[in-house]
Amino acid sequence: MRFLPRVAAGECLIGIGMTEPDAGSDAMSMRARIRREGEAWKLEAYKNMITAGHKAQAFFVVTRFPEAGERAMGAVMVDADSPGVSVSKVHKKMGLRGVPEAEVAFDDVLVPDADILLEGDAEGRAMRTILSQFNHERLGNSAMCVGVAAGALRESIRYAQERTVGGKRIIDLQGIGWKLAEMSTKVEAARLMVWRAASKADMAGHDQPTPALEIAQAKWYANVVAQEVANEAIQIHGGYGYTREFPVERMFRDVRGLAIGAGTIEIQKNLIARLLDRGSK
Ligand SMILES: Cc1cc2nc3c(=O)[nH]c(=O)nc-3n(C[C@H](O)[C@H](O)[C@H](O)COP(=O)(O)OP(=O)(O)OC[C@H]3O[C@@H](n4cnc5c(N)ncnc54)[C@H](O)[C@@H]3O)c2cc1C
Structure with a gap:
């Protein structure tokens, strides 16, 4: 995994993209989807409440893999500067103000094979x-x-x-x-x-x-x-x-x-x- 050396050196902050505006506790209702597109994959997701999402250099994004089954879910890594990645909102919070949470859009982001961390499978x-x-x-x-x-x-x-x-x-x-x-x-x-x-x-x-x-x-x-x-x-x-x-x-x-x-x-x-x-x- 190409991100690890930078993470270990403290040079790559990872944002965790699990929660969505309409899917928090019930992760199984998330809408994020990734599909094969030739040699790579294309991710379509909108994630909410990503801690330090506005400063992250990369994201760990949990998504559906619909081609493997409607309930197949897995995780991919995405560079924050990939085309299609944008921070749409930074939340103002009651507390924990040292580190804000952000909403991040992933619009048709190309993900290479090597960045598929856990490919979704029908067995879960x-x-x-x-x-x-x-x-x-x-x-x-x-x-x-x-x-x-x-x-x-x-x-x-x-x-x-x-x-x-x-x-x-x-x-x-x-x-x-x-x-x-x-x-x-x-x-x-x-x-x-x-x-x-x-x-x-x-x-x-x-x-x-x-x-x-x-x-x-x-x-x-x-x-x-x-x-x-x-x-x-x-x-x-x-x-x-x-x-x-x-x-x-x-x-x-x-x-x-x-x-x-x-x-x-x-x-x-x-x-x-x-x-x-x-x-x-
Ligand atoms: C400080 C902070 C940092 C966070 N960082 C991240 C992050 O880095 N990445 C990320 O992906 N997310 C992050 N989150 C989001 C967090 O994981 C979600 O807010 C949380 O999982 C709840 O989801 P929700 O906000 O959609 O609430 P909902 O799921 O809509 O829940 C609303 C209320 O209903 C209750 N509820 C829901 N389902 C049930 C049930 N089955 N039984 C009983 N009660 C239920 C909940 O407990 C809650 O009280 C962060 C949140 C906070 C506050």
């Missing part, structure tokens, strides 16, 4: 491989949530130690102390779940399936805990928590997006239930 093998790779993204997302939640907890403890009300530090008020106790316990529980899932994924190596159940459980729990903890952090900071002078309002906005990206919390619960039904545990 290629799509299963693609979906299993999103487990790694979910793990990263969970770890980010634990990090932000731990930061919100740290800021809250510091503030509660410094802030006095009626001559008393607010950390000495039972109502605030209990909030901190619950926040710290939830952060540690989420951290342990992420560690467990990451350690299982690590032990599985490249040849074994990733531990989908533990990862979905870790993502769901870390997403929920991060939102709860960031919300309580604002409450502990009182009015100041709602201002931009303290970092907790940014943390709250950031974790909100993490509960949607890499598969929403509802989709994680669907996945957990499905895996339990299949006897994963």
